[in-house]
Amino acid sequence: MQKYDELTEFLLRMGDSALVQAQRLCEWTGKAPALEEELALMNVGLDLVGQARNWLDYAAERIGDGHDADSLAYRRDERHFRNLLMVEQPNGDFAVTMLKQFFFDAWQYPMLTQLSKAKDERVAAIATKSLKEVTYHLRRSSEWVERLGDGTEESHQRMVKAIDALWRFSYEFVELSTQEQSLSEAHTIGDISSVATKWQAMVNDVFARATLTVPDAAQPFYLASRDGVHSEHLGFLLAEMQYLQRAHPNASW
């Protein structure tokens, strides 16, 4: 697989993760459990589309070759996507959707906090902007995890099932690649070495309040999103997301 320089790969990881998470959120359009929840899901999705565009714009400039944020979003195959495995998982019920969101927010929050101190000014600017929005996302998703976990017998059971379905993908939140470590040590993207422990602490804290049990640390397995080795779900998601640009290249309104 084509690998770009370390920073570009990292920008794709941030941008692709935000983009795929946003696409999943938009699948709730017209069928969320309540009007207010639908608005919230779409609002969060919209923020993430904007963040994705900012990251992918920067990545596209570094890649050159006529790329822009749109071509990166709509014309790459799944093997070229660098998003976290967690965000490509199907939405399932509301418990799965909110738990996925919470895991992602609890990673974005400490990550963006550190990135906002990056030496690379563009990374710092995008992160500072995004962090304001993600603070709202995390407050909402952690409240939902708490409400569902510590809610009724039914909602608690659904959260337990959601943890069961998703936890295996959580190892990506707590590991850094050697490339990311070197970016971090050079402070190009700020020191992100503490993101793993902050993610874990946030999960422990919210799960405790939600009367949910934190499973043992998940172990890496054959899927490796940084190398473009994704679960089977990403291809279907992209097929839908990219349909228009694939069928009518450069269509615009």
Added chain:
Amino acid sequence: MRPGEIGQLIATDQQATPKTEADLALAEQVLAEVMDPEVPVVSVVDLGIVRKITWRDGHLSVLITPTYSGCPATEVIELSIREALVQAGFVQAEVVQRLDPAWTTDWITQAGREKLKAYGISPPVGSASKRSLTSVAPQVTCPICGSEHTQLVSEFGSTACKALYRCLDCLEPFDYFKCI
């Protein structure tokens, strides 16, 4: 056709006098009339979206910053600004977007806050720099009856920048402009 070309056509058509650095004040006036497409009572200046108006290399340059990363109004705002400036004779005006420093509701002017309130949107409470993940919810006043007896319905409302509240006295639902 690109916005700049439209400007050229209009300029040729109307034989407009070329604008100079001395017209910066006029540009400011023009921008103060460009309304936000979602909240059409506040201008892009009231909202703090316009960061800087300068004269550079023989043309007007306007620096703007988006409110939210994914705000769909950003492009419309950029277009409206360009259109208004072109109509006022600033045919070569450039509009530059910049993320840094990140927009904050602290930049909404006092006049802007009054206009929001009159429009039925409760303006942001307190300073954005003091808000954090765990900070207590702000005391939001109902823009209709003025009661402080209000309740948060959702932190996400009809647009990215607003939260949904209800007044427990007059029972009306209303928007609150989030503090970020």
